[in-house]
Amino acid sequence: MISLIIDGIKVEVPENTTVLQAARKANIKIPTLCYLEGINAIGACRMCLVEMIEGGRGLQASCVLPAANGMVVSTKSKAVQDARKVNLELILSNHDKRCLSCVRNRNCELQKICEELGVEDVSYEGASVDRPLDMMSPSIVRDPNKCILCRRCVAVCNNVQKVGAVGATQRGFKTIVEPVFGKSLNDVLCINCGQCITACPVGALYEKSEIDNVWAALGDKSKYVVVQTAPAVRFGLGEEFGIPSGNSVTGKMATALHRIGFDKVFDTDFAADLTIMEEGTELLSRINNGGKLPMITSCSPGWIKYCELFFPDFLDNLSTCKSPHEMEGALIKSYYAQKMGIDPKSIYVVSIMPCTAKKFEKEREELVNDGLPNVDAVLTTRELARMIKQSNIDFANLPEEDFDRMLGESTGAAVIFGATGGVMEAALRTVADILTGEDLKDIDYKAVRGIEGVKEATVSVAGMDLNVAVANGTGNAKKLLEAVRAGEKNYHFIEIMGCPGGCVTGGGQPIVSSQDRMNFDPKVLRAKATYAEDANMQKRKSHKNAEVQQLYKEFLGEPNGHKSHELLHTHYHQRPKYK
Amino acid sequence: MVNVDEKLMRDELISFIEEQKKKPGPLMPIMQKAQSLYGALTFEVQELISEQLGIPMSDVYGVATFYSQFALQPKGEHIVSVCMGTACYVRNVEKVMEKMIEELGINPGETTKDNKFTLEATRCLGCCGLAPVMMIDDQVYGRLTPSDVPDILAKYTD
Incomplete structure (x- = not known):
């Protein structure tokens, strides 16, 4: 153990602890901007400066300063406060300060630190460069005028996701965070995952909003507007309304969507159950008929694009299942439309997703049936929160309603899709029942739960050993696939989610500040709420979903049948890294 | 003729990268070598370096634009x-x-x-x-x- 004194308080910490982390143990919150725990610690912004009284000299950045025995530091001396303020004002000098119309207004780490440090005036009104916004990506808008060069997006994109779409270029005043050769994010190897957005402390990166399109559709009397919500949305949305992380708001969300005025409120969880029927059947058929193994899940469009860009030799391993919301969209415009006698051309499908890659996915040419896109608009969880606010809805105090029938029922297996390992567990629940012909009671596959980057398990079902693996975040997927490619690992089935933690911490979910991330891990809390909701469900296996059973009986026939292939399955293709 | 030269330059750069890879901090010497061979660090050259070194091209481009010794386009006469x-x-x-x-x-x-x-x-x-x-x-x-x-x-x- 190491013992040091911070602001007169004696603190004991293990070795390899920074002074910043040590201070938090003594309930001292040193301000930070460029620091993002576990992702970025580069001492660049100088907000976390501390004054060395003993065991060192001058002012040091505490995020990269290892705690040492006998160290005495001050986090709030006059010298520290003055230096922080000067540095902060220099950051502000060329920052686009139009906060009132900024997407991160009141959820901005720069705003917050100005308040906390007591910045009253910006002493240096520096030259500002009016740089164009990059709006060409269907998922992400990049505004260099708001960027404070903290490099958190660069760290998450390069080091965590192993993509490398953006970097710091040029030098000095001209420094800018951008893709190579000044290209648009749309023309480089960006996988649209949006992890850069949730890492950004300010409004320099945000989703390409489709709210206006959705309001226009809702106001158009000739349109029948149907909404669906992804499994993970309900475990994050409450945070936008002051409900603490780790709470589910399923019922309130359904109420809010009804009140906004959607003609039907369906649940993508229904299609998650359907995905298990299709994907589970596909897996068993690949195993029994010598098909390509390991089969890899295809729910995450960020992962799919990563595979198309970086691992094209694995494209045949991908399940041909469309992602759940695309399945749901395809069924709304066929099965539901037929049954209700609605012209599919008048239907406008809105998907509420924890994801920015789904905005890219919905534009894929393959995801069209009878000339109509399966999904017309994708909103992130954050955009839904904005729509709820624009609708004057007191969300936190809403009563709880249910989803609408026909495409709205779901089981616990679908509920857990949003957490890493959830799709795997849901598939195992159904596959095990099919193989044994029983209604198994022991259905908690805990080996595939948890936030570790790569998990693996061998599951014995009906005399068969099923080798499975789960990866979350494309950096972990890379590690796993390289081991498979090298022949070091042999699996039957792999679940991959593009975002670390899975969809509950997707790029479209509510943003948790770097300071809050030091107190709790949203990956853990949102997953906990997910598994709690599953445990409370009456039905916890996808094949028990009565509306799914009815769909097969009345419309699809059987899983992986002709109609399913037409509506619910797709294909993939290699992509060039740069345009 | 041009194609033969291209191939020779490419081969020379790749073997230089293989050599430098074994040492710490190989990026700068590789970029200097590439510039002396090609006259500039064009998009294609940077892409080649990124692939051979297994690092994102954004890292290569960041260094290329940081130092004035590197040019992105060939210089004039x-x-x-x-x-x-x-x-x-x-x-x-x-x-x-x-x-x-x-x-x-x-x-x-x-x-x-x-x-x-x-x-x-x-x-x-x-x-x-x-x-x-x-x-x-x-x-x-x-x-x-x-x-x-x-x-x-x-x-x-x-």
Whole structure:
């Protein structure tokens, strides 16, 4: 153990602890901007400066300063406060300060630190460069005028996701965070995952909003507007309304969507159950008929694009299942439309997703049936929160309603899709029942739960050993696939989610500040709420979903049948890294 | 012929990268080698370095744009370096630069379409007594006025 004194308080910490982390143990919150725990610690912004009284000299950045025995530091001396303020004002000098119309207004780490440090005036009104916004990506808008060069997006994109779409270029005043050769994010190897957005402390990166399109559709009397919500949305949305992380708001969300005025409120969880029927059947058929193994899940469009860009030799391993919301969209415009006698051309499908890659996915040419896109608009969880606010809805105090029938029922297996390992567990629940012909009671596959980057398990079902693996975040997927490619690992089935933690911490979910991330891990809390909701469900296996059973009986026939292939399955293709 | 040269340069760069990979901090020497071979770190060259080293191209590009020794496009036949140092600045070199931009039709850091001239804004050339000053290749031109520019350029355009 190491013992040091911070602001007169004696603190004991293990070795390899920074002074910043040590201070938090003594309930001292040193301000930070460029620091993002576990992702970025580069001492660049100088907000976390501390004054060395003993065991060192001058002012040091505490995020990269290892705690040492006998160290005495001050986090709030006059010298520290003055230096922080000067540095902060220099950051502000060329920052686009139009906060009132900024997407991160009141959820901005720069705003917050100005308040906390007591910045009253910006002493240096520096030259500002009016740089164009990059709006060409269907998922992400990049505004260099708001960027404070903290490099958190660069760290998450390069080091965590192993993509490398953006970097710091040029030098000095001209420094800018951008893709190579000044290209648009749309023309480089960006996988649209949006992890850069949730890492950004300010409004320099945000989703390409489709709210206006959705309001226009809702106001158009000739349109029948149907909404669906992804499994993970309900475990994050409450945070936008002051409900603490780790709470589910399923019922309130359904109420809010009804009140906004959607003609039907369906649940993508229904299609998650359907995905298990299709994907589970596909897996068993690949195993029994010598098909390509390991089969890899295809729910995450960020992962799919990563595979198309970086691992094209694995494209045949991908399940041909469309992602759940695309399945749901395809069924709304066929099965539901037929049954209700609605012209599919008048239907406008809105998907509420924890994801920015789904905005890219919905534009894929393959995801069209009878000339109509399966999904017309994708909103992130954050955009839904904005729509709820624009609708004057007191969300936190809403009563709880249910989803609408026909495409709205779901089981616990679908509920857990949003957490890493959830799709795997849901598939195992159904596959095990099919193989044994029983209604198994022991259905908690805990080996595939948890936030570790790569998990693996061998599951014995009906005399068969099923080798499975789960990866979350494309950096972990890379590690796993390289081991498979090298022949070091042999699996039957792999679940991959593009975002670390899975969809509950997707790029479209509510943003948790770097300071809050030091107190709790949203990956853990949102997953906990997910598994709690599953445990409370009456039905916890996808094949028990009565509306799914009815769909097969009345419309699809059987899983992986002709109609399913037409509506619910797709294909993939290699992509060039740069345009 | 061109294709053979391309292939030779590519092979030489790849074997140099293989060699450098074994040492710590291989990126800078590789980029210097690539620039000396190709004359510039074009998109294709940076993509090759990124693939061979297994690092994101954004890392290569970041270094390429950080150091002025690296060029993204091949330079022209003649390099026009206009001094923007303090002494030249106070002696109105800006007007000379403006005239140069007008005559060549390019901004500092760019190369004319015919690959004849590359225009650069440079730091002090060390002959402040001649301010405002510029160099074209190894030749120094001092005590410049904007009206000198067309005549000087004419010497190089035949």
